[in-house]
Amino acid sequence: MRHIFFGNSANLSSFKVIIRLVFLFVGVVIGAGFATGSEIMLYFKNCGYLSVLFAGVIIGLLCVFFCYFGKLQNKIKFVKKLMKIVVFLSSVVTYCVMLSAVSELIETQFGIKYFGIFTAFIVAILMLYDMRIIKLLNLIIVPLIMALMLVILIIGKGEIYSGFNPLQSILYAGMNMLLGGYFMSEEGAKLSNNQIAYIGVLVTIVMGSLMSICYVISMQAFSASMPVFEVARSYGLGVLATVVVYLAIFTTLIGSGKAFADMIFAFVPNKFIIFVLCFVLGFYFDGTDFSSLVSFSYSQIGKIGFVICIIVILSVLCNYSQMLLAKNKIKKLELHQPK
Numbered sequence: 001m002r003h004i005f006f007g008n009s010a011n012l013s014s015f016k017v018i019i020r021l022v023f024l025f026v027g028v029v030i031g032a033g034f035a036t037g038s039e040i041m042l043y044f045k046n047c048g049y050l051s052v053l054f055a056g057v058i059i060g061l062l063c064v065f066f067c068y069f070g071k072l073q074n075k076i077k078f079v080k081k082l083m084k085i086v087v088f089l090s091s092v093v094t095y096c097v098m099l100s101a102v103s104e105l106i107e108t109q110f111g112i113k114y115f116g117i118f119t120a121f122i123v124a125i126l127m128l129y130d131m132r133i134i135k136l137l138n139l140i141i142v143p144l145i146m147a148l149m150l151v152i153l154i155i156g157k158g159e160i161y162s163g164f165n166p167l168q169s170i171l172y173a174g175m176n177m178l179l180g181g182y183f184m185s186e187e188g189a190k191l192s193n194n195q196i197a198y199i200g201v202l203v204t205i206v207m208g209s210l211m212s213i214c215y216v217i218s219m220q221a222f223s224a225s226m227p228v229f230e231v232a233r234s235y236g237l238g239v240l241a242t243v244v245v246y247l248a249i250f251t252t253l254i255g256s257g258k259a260f261a262d263m264i265f266a267f268v269p270n271k272f273i274i275f276v277l278c279f280v281l282g283f284y285f286d287g288t289d290f291s292s293l294v295s296f297s298y299s300q301i302g303k304i305g306f307v308i309c310i311i312v313i314l315s316v317l318c319n320y321s322q323m324l325l326a327k328n329k330i331k332k333l334e335l336h337q338p339k
Helices: 001-007 007-028 038-044 049-072 077-110 113-125 132-156 166-188 193-221 227-234 238-267 273-284 291-338
Strands: none
Touching: 007 132, 007 166, 007 193, 007 238, 007 291, 038 049, 038 166, 038 193, 038 227, 038 291, 049 166, 049 193, 077 113, 077 166, 077 227, 077 238, 077 273, 077 291, 113 238, 113 273, 132 193, 132 227, 132 238, 166 238, 166 291, 193 227, 227 238, 238 273
16 A cells, blocks of 8 residues: 555655655644634735635745755855845745743633743754754644634634735745745755645645634634634633644744744854743743734735745746756757757
8 A cells, every 4th residue: 555655665755755744834823823714814814715725825936946045055155145134024924923822822721820931941942953953843743724724624613715916926925935934945955846836736736725714713713813713712612722732833933943043043053042041032022912913014025025935936946947957958969969
């Protein structure tokens, strides 16, 4: 049976790489803003489900471009440096927003204060390890998030709202690709063309499905700070929703923390300093207003992400066009050489 589906051990190994990277990407981008429905409402409240689906398609395509960008990073060092600066700032902002969300979520549901500080401590410890532990966590957490959101959707009610706004789809995709694209470009250098294509398709399917479910749920309480959470609570699923959102926050905290920690470590190779920084941010942002942070920071990140995506796409297209022209030139020279 294993041979029928995967052909051989090499294909099975390739399949595992694809699944791990897809789940890594999804785990990184579906943080508190996504899982609570707040960022979906920020971008799509008046835009309809087609805008949400279109955003999923754009994200899948951008994953392909960022993977190829990873293969070209040594040839486009200026773009690489620019992207790292922007990703650093974006990852710090995302990390702080996630800590604020943890604090509000746990205090609202269980009345427990300072849980953001506790979570920052756990994440700071996990970031001392390499990417393998983050990929392993996402292999477990992402399917669990998908299953729990489906339960909330099935038990609750939902309507499909018509409308289409491609600009919001593009901006939303840009916001997610700042951090998610960073990991894709880092891992993309090791991938084959077929693997990159499969990743693009799978990311489109997974993100499109999750975003659609989140949108349908969130529209039932679109004015709430955490729409998905409020809808779930109204059906007596508050604890279940808390688990979903917390897991989503946790994966994004690790991803965003790892992104800026790696960049700091390149200049200050001291893990203790990074640990202290991540922990201190937990103290500062625990208890800050989550809704205000999302409304301000995520809309700005979307615009910056859009610009970075355009730069990455143009860089990839220009470099591959030059490579294609060079190959054609060599072929012409070979044809004109005397036999």
